[in-house]
Amino acid sequence: xxxxxxxxxxxxxxxxxxxxxxxxxxxxxxxxxxxxxxxxxxxxxxxxxxxxxxxxxxxxxxxxxxxxxxxxxxxxxxxxxxxxxxxxxxxxxxxxxxxxxxxxxxxxxxxxxxxxxxxxxxxxxxxxxxxxxxxxxxxxxxxxxxxxxxxxxxxxxxxxxxxxxxxxxxxxxxxxxxxxxxxxxxxxxxxxxxxxxxxxxxxxxxxxxxxxxxxxxxxxxxxxxxxxxxxxxxxxxxxxxxxxxxxxxxxxxxxxxxxxxxxxxxxxxxxxxxxxxxxxxxxxxxxxxxxxxxxxxxxxx
Amino acid sequence: xxxxxxxxxxxxxxxxxxxxxxxxxxxxxxxxxxxxxxxxxxxxxxxxxxxxxxxxxxxxxxxxxxxxxxxxxxxxxxxxxxxxxxxxxxxxxxxxxxxxxxxxxxxxxxxxxxxxxxxxxxxxxxxxxxxxxxxxxxxxxxxxxxxxxxxxxxxxxxxxxxxxxxxxxxxxxxxxxxxxxxxxxxxxxxxxxxxxxxxxxxxxxxxxxxxxxxxxxxxxxxxxxxxxxxxxxxxxxxxxxxxxxxxxxxxxxxxxxxxxxxxxxxxxxxxxxxxxxxxxxxxxxxxxxxxxxxxxxxxxxxxxxxxxxxxxxxxxxxxxxxxxxxxxxxxxxxxxxxxxxxxxxxxxxxxxxxxxxxxxxxxxxxxxxxxxxxxxxxxxxxxxxxxxxxxxxxxxxxxxxxxxxxxxxxxxxxxxxxxxxxxxxxxxxxxxxxxxxxxxxxxxxxxxxxxxxxxxxxxxxxxxxxx
Numbered sequence: 001x002x003x004x005x006x007x008x009x010x011x012x013x014x015x016x017x018x019x020x021x022x023x024x025x026x027x028x029x030x031x032x033x034x035x036x037x038x039x040x041x042x043x044x045x046x047x048x049x050x051x052x053x054x055x056x057x058x059x060x061x062x063x064x065x066x067x068x069x070x071x072x073x074x075x076x077x078x079x080x081x082x083x084x085x086x087x088x089x090x091x092x093x094x095x096x097x098x099x100x101x102x103x104x105x106x107x108x109x110x111x112x113x114x115x116x117x118x119x120x121x122x123x124x125x126x127x128x129x130x131x132x133x134x135x136x137x138x139x140x141x142x143x144x145x146x147x148x149x150x151x152x153x154x155x156x157x158x159x160x161x162x163x164x165x166x167x168x169x170x171x172x173x174x175x176x177x178x179x180x181x182x183x184x185x186x187x188x189x190x191x192x193x194x195x196x197x198x199x200x201x202x203x204x205x206x207x208x209x210x211x212x213x214x215x216x217x218x219x220x221x222x223x224x225x226x227x228x229x230x231x232x233x234x235x236x237x238x239x240x241x242x243x244x245x246x247x248x249x250x251x252x253x254x255x256x257x258x259x260x261x262x263x264x265x266x267x268x269x270x271x272x273x274x275x276x277x278x279x280x281x282x283x284x285x286x287x288x289x290x291x292x293x294x295x296x297x298x299x300x301x
Numbered sequence: 302x303x304x305x306x307x308x309x310x311x312x313x314x315x316x317x318x319x320x321x322x323x324x325x326x327x328x329x330x331x332x333x334x335x336x337x338x339x340x341x342x343x344x345x346x347x348x349x350x351x352x353x354x355x356x357x358x359x360x361x362x363x364x365x366x367x368x369x370x371x372x373x374x375x376x377x378x379x380x381x382x383x384x385x386x387x388x389x390x391x392x393x394x395x396x397x398x399x400x401x402x403x404x405x406x407x408x409x410x411x412x413x414x415x416x417x418x419x420x421x422x423x424x425x426x427x428x429x430x431x432x433x434x435x436x437x438x439x440x441x442x443x444x445x446x447x448x449x450x451x452x453x454x455x456x457x458x459x460x461x462x463x464x465x466x467x468x469x470x471x472x473x474x475x476x477x478x479x480x481x482x483x484x485x486x487x488x489x490x491x492x493x494x495x496x497x498x499x500x501x502x503x504x505x506x507x508x509x510x511x512x513x514x515x516x517x518x519x520x521x522x523x524x525x526x527x528x529x530x531x532x533x534x535x536x537x538x539x540x541x542x543x544x545x546x547x548x549x550x551x552x553x554x555x556x557x558x559x560x561x562x563x564x565x566x567x568x569x570x571x572x573x574x575x576x577x578x579x580x581x582x583x584x585x586x587x588x589x590x591x592x593x594x595x596x597x598x599x600x601x602x603x604x605x606x607x608x609x610x611x612x613x614x615x616x617x618x619x620x621x622x623x624x625x626x627x628x629x630x631x632x633x634x635x636x637x638x639x640x641x642x643x644x645x646x647x648x649x650x651x652x653x654x655x656x657x658x659x660x661x662x663x664x665x666x667x668x669x670x671x672x673x674x675x676x677x678x679x680x681x682x683x684x685x686x687x688x689x690x691x692x693x694x695x696x697x698x699x700x701x702x703x704x705x706x707x708x709x710x711x712x713x714x715x716x717x718x719x720x721x722x723x724x725x726x727x728x729x730x731x732x733x734x735x736x737x738x739x740x741x742x743x744x745x746x747x748x749x750x751x752x753x754x755x756x757x758x759x760x761x762x763x764x765x766x767x768x
Contacts, residue, residue, distance in 0.1 A: 053576040055750065072579055073317065080576040084752065086568030091332070102324035103577035105317055147573065 004067070006031045006155055006186040007052065012061030014047050021047040023210040024061070029155075029188050029203070034181060036201035036218075037190040038291075040299050044210040045190045046083060049157055052188075053080045065155065076104050079153030083160045083190075085144045087132040093119075094128045097147055104151035111150060118146040121176075138169055145173070149180075156180060158189040162196055174200060194292040204291070206298055213298045222288045228261040229287040230270070237279030246270050256283060321578040325586025326593065333557060333594040343598050346549070347605065368475075370487070371431040371448070373441055374460040380428075382494035383458075387426045387486070426487070429454065449476055458491065465499055536715055537687055543637065544683035544711045546602065548676055551644050551706070554595035555652040555672060559665050561587060562656030562745070571749040580746040584653060585738070592645050599641060636723065637710045643727065644706020646734045648672055654741040657748035658756045679707035690715040700726045702733035740765060 005028035014022040022044040029035045039045050050056045052063055054075050063070040066077070088096050094115060101111035119125045122142045127135060135143065141164060148156065156177075162170050177200065180187055191197050197204060198218070205215040214221055233256040241250040241259065246269060249260040261267065267286055274281060289297075333339055374380035385391075431445070441459070448454040456475030463469045471491060500510050565571045574583050651672045659665045682698040689695060690712050699709040699718065705726045712718055747764040748756055756764075 050750075055572065055575045075577060076317075078576065080573065082569065082572040082576075084569040084572060086570045086573075088332075088564070088570065089568065095331075099324065099328045100573065100577070102328075103321055103574065105320060 005029060006066055007188070008062075008064040009048070009052065010062050010064070012048070012051060012058045012063060014044075014051060014056070014059050020210050022051070022058075025207065025210075025212055026061075027205050027212070027215055029186055031154075031186045032181060032184045033186070033202040034177065034200050035186070035188040036197040036204040037188055037207075038192075038194070038197060038204055038295060039190075039207040039213075040192075043207045045207065046159060048207075049080070049082075049159055049190065053078050053157060076151060077154045079148040079151065079156045081144060081148040081156075081158045081161055083163075085141075087140055087143060089132050092129050092131060093124075093135070093143055096132070097143070097150060100147040101150045104153075106151045114150050114152075115146070118149070122146065137164060138166060141165060142169070145176075153185070155186045156188070158187070160191055161189055162191065162193060170196075194290065194295055198291045206295065208299050214294070218291075221294065222291075225289045225294055228263065228265070229289060230259040230261065230267055231283060231285045231287050232257045232259050232274075232281070233283035234274065234279045234281045237274055237277030240270070240273045240277040240279070243273070246273070318579065318582055322582045322586045325578070325583055326590040329561065329587050329590025330593050332561070333591060334597060339594070339598070342553075343601050347602060367427045368487075369427045369429060369453070369455045370475075371429045371445055371454055371457040372460065373431055373445075373457065375462055376460065376464065378498050379460045379464055379491075379494050382497055383490050384428050386490035386493050431457075445474075449474075458487075464495055465502060471495075540683070540687045540711045540714045543714055544680055544687075544707055546599070547637075547641055547644060547707050547710060548680045550595055550599050550641070551648050551676055552673060554591055554645060555648040556669060557594075558587065558591050558649045559652040559656040559669065560662055561591065562653050562749075563659060563662050563665050566657060566749050566752075567661065569752070575749065580749070581742050584742055584745050588646060588649050588653065588738075592642065592649065595645060596638070596641070633713055633717075636713050639727065640706050640710045643730045643734065647703060647706060647730065647737060648676065650734070650737040650741040654737075654744045657741075657745040658761060660752075660755055664755060675703045676707065679704040682708050683711040686712045687715055690718070696722065700729055702730050705730050743767075 007029040009028070010026050012022055012025050013020065025044075025048060037045055037048070047056070051058045052065075052070070054070055054072060065074045068074065087093075097115045098108070098111055101114070102108070106114070115128075116125070119128055122145075124139060124142060127139065132140060132143075145161070148158070161173060165173065174196075177187055189200075201218055203215075203217050204221060206213045241247050241257070244262075246262060246265045247259055248262050251258040251260075259270070261270065271281075271284055274284075372380040372383060431441075436444070438459070445454065445457040449456070456473065459472040461469045461471065464471075473487070473491075497507065497510070501507075565574065652669065655668045655672075656665055659668060679698075682704055685692070686695045686699065686708050695708075695712055696718075698704050699712045700722065701708075709723070709726050713723070743765045744756075744761055747767075748761070
C-alpha cells in the first residue's frame with residue numbers, strides 16, 4: 001500500500017478576482033517520501049498549501065487526503081508550519097503548546113507528555129514556563145515546529161521550514177524529518193533553497209506563474225535534463241569540438257572544458273571521436289544539472 | 302450564518318468541533334482572567350468609583366480662608382443681622398442641609414451640584430467695625446480702599462440709608478470677587494437681613510415670620526404599577542450605576558476582543574488556527590471566552606456591592622441615611638444578565654469585525670469610535686429613561702438594537718416594563734446579533750489571512766458577498 005498516494009491534488013484552480021493564483025494543478029504525494037514543492041515567490045505555493053490544509057477551498061478541482069475528500073476532520077491529521085508563523089507574545093510556551101494541541105484534539109495528559117518530550121529533544125526544557133518574548137528567534141522557530149508535530153500528524157506540510165535557522169539547527173531539523181520519513185509519514189515542504197531540496201527530496205514539483213512546470217522523482221527530473229553536459233579534461237584533438245553536429249558550445253575553464261552537446265547527441269560518440277582524433281583524455285564526465293540550474297532555466301525561460 | 306451554525310451544531314454532535322470550541326473558550330478566558338490587569342481592574346474600578354463619590358465631598362469640606370469684611374451701616378440695624386446670619390453655626394447648618402439634598406438627588410444638573418457642593422464648603426467671615434460718623438461717602442470709600450490694598454481687609458459693604466426701598470443699592474466691593482462661594486453666602490445673608498429688617502419695620506415678628514415661611518414637608522415617593530410605594534431617589538441612583546456599569550464593561554470587553562483578534566492577525570497565528578479549526582468555531586469561541594471573563598468581572602462587582610451594602614446596613618446605623626435601595630428581584634437580575642450578554646454579543650462582534658479588518662491595535666483604536674459612540678448614545682438615553690421610564694421615547698430606545706442593552710436594564714430598574722416589551726427587545730436585539738455574527742464571521746474568515754494593509758470598505762463588502 002506504500003504506493004497509494006497520501007495526498008492527491010487534482011486539477012485544482014484558485015482565483016482571486018481577475019488573478020489566477022493556481023491554475024489546473026495536479027500532483028500526488030506518497031508516504032515515506034519527502035516531497036519538495038518548489039517555485040519562485042508568487043508562484044502560488046502558499047495558496048496551494050492553504051487549500052491542502054483546508055484554510056481555503058479550491059474554486060475547482062479536488063484535494064484528497066488518505067483516499068478521502070478533504071474536510072475539517074482531516075485537519076487533525078495534518079501538521080502545518082506556515083511560512084508566516086507566530087506565537088502569542090505574552091503567553092507561556094507550555095500554555096501555547098497546550099492550546100495548539102487542544103485545537104488538534106489531543107487530550108491534555110497526552111499533550112503534556114509530548115510537550116515535555118519535544119522540549120527535551122529541542123533542548124528547550126528550561127524555557128517551558130518562559131514567555132515568547134524571552135526566546136530568541138531560532139528558539140521560537142523550534143517551538144513553532146513542536147506545535148506542528150504535537151498531534152503526531154500523518155502529513156507534515158512545512159512552508160520554508162529552514163529559513164532563518166542556523167546551520168546546526170538545519171541539520172537537527174533534517175534529522176527529525178528523516179525520522180518522520182522512516183515512520184512512513186508524508187512530508188511536503190516548500191523552499192527556495194535548492195541545495196536543501198536536492199539533498200532531502202525524493203520527489204519534486206516546480207511551479208511557476210500558477211502552473212506546474214516540471215514534476216516527478218528527483219532522479220527522473222534530473223535524467224530528463226542530465227545528458228547534454230560534459231566536463232572534459234584533455235590534451236590534443238581540440239578540433240573535434242568544432243563539429244557542430246555534436247557540440248553546440250564548448251566553454252574553456254581553467255583546467256577543464258564544459259561541453260554542451262546538441263540535443264539527442266550521444267556522449268559516447270563524442271568520446272569515440274576524441275579518441276580517434278588523438279586526444280589524451282584525463283577526465284570525461286557526464287554532468288547532471290543541479291536543481292538550481294533547472295530552476296533557473298525553467299523559471300526564467 | 303444559519304448554514305454555518307447548522308454545520309457547527311451538527312458537528313458538535315460528533316463532539317470534535319465542540320471540543321475545539323471549548324478549547325478556544327478556555328484559552329480566551331484564561332488569557333484575560335489570569336492576568337494582573339484583570340485583578341487590578343476588578344479591584345480598581347470600585348475604588349475609583351468610590352473615590353469619585355468621596356473626593357468631591359472631601360474637597361468641598363475643606364474650609365477656605367476667612368473673608369474679612371467691613372460693613373458701613375449708618376442705620377445700625379442691618380449690620381448686626383448680617384453678622385448673626387453668618388455665624389459659624391448657621392453656615393454649618395446650611396451646608397448640612399444642602400449636603401443632604403445633593404446626596405439624595407442624582408438627577409441634578411452639574412451646575413447645581415457644583416453650587417450645592419460649594420455651599421457645603423462652609424465659607425466663613427470676619428467682620429470689622431468701621432465708624433463712619435462725620436465722614437463723607439467718598440472719604441469712607443477712600444479709607445476702605447486703602448485698607449483693602451494694605452491687605453487688612455478683603456471687602457466692604459455700604460448699606461444705604463434707604464435700605465427699605467426697592468431702588469436701594471447695596472454697594473459691595475471685594476478683592477475676592479471670583480470667590481462665588483463667599484459671594485453667594487454673603488449675598489444670601491444680606492438679603493435675609495434686609496428682609497428681616499423690612500418685616501420688623503412692618504411690625505411682623507421673627508417668630509411669626511418663621512412660622513409663616515416654613516417649608517411644607519414634601520413626602521415624595523414613586524409608585525410602581527401595583528401602586529406600591531418606592532423611593533425614587535434610590536431607584537435613580539441604582540439605575541444610573543447599572544447603566545454606567547454595563548457601558549464600561551461593554552466598552553472594555555469589546556476592545557479586549559478587538560485586541561485579541563488583531564494579535565492573532567498581526568502575529569500570523571491565525572494561519573495555524575485556521576488550519577486546525579473552522580473560523581466560525583474560532584470566532585464564536587473567542588466571543589464566548591472573553592464574554593465569560595466579562596461576566597466574571599461583572600459578577601464580582603455586583604456581588605461585592607451587595608456584600609458591602611449588607612455589611613454597612615448591619616454594622617452601622619447609616620442605613621437610614623443612605624437613600625433606600627430599590628427592591629431588586631431575582632427576575633431583574635436575570636434580565637440584567639440577559640441584556641448584558643445581548644449587548645456584549647452585539648458590540649463584541651462589531652469589534653471582532655473591526656479587528657479582522659485592520660493591521661494593528663492602534664489602527665483598530667481609530668475604528669473603535671463608531672461602536673463606542675453607539676454605546677455612549679445608549680448611555681445618554683438612559684437618563685431619558687430614568688426621568689420617565691414610561692414615555693414613548695423610553696419605550697423606543699429600550700427596544701432599539703444597539704441601545705437596548707444599556708437602556709433596557711436601566712428601565713427595568715426604574716420601572717418594570719410589561720413583559721412583552723422585554724421579549725420584543727430581546728427578539729429585536731437577538732436578530733441584530735444573528736446578523737452581526739454572520740457578518741463578522743465572513744469578514745473574519747477572509748480578513749484574518751490578509752496581511753500588510755488595512756481592508757477598505759468595498760473590499761470588505763466583497764468578502765461578505767463571496768460565500
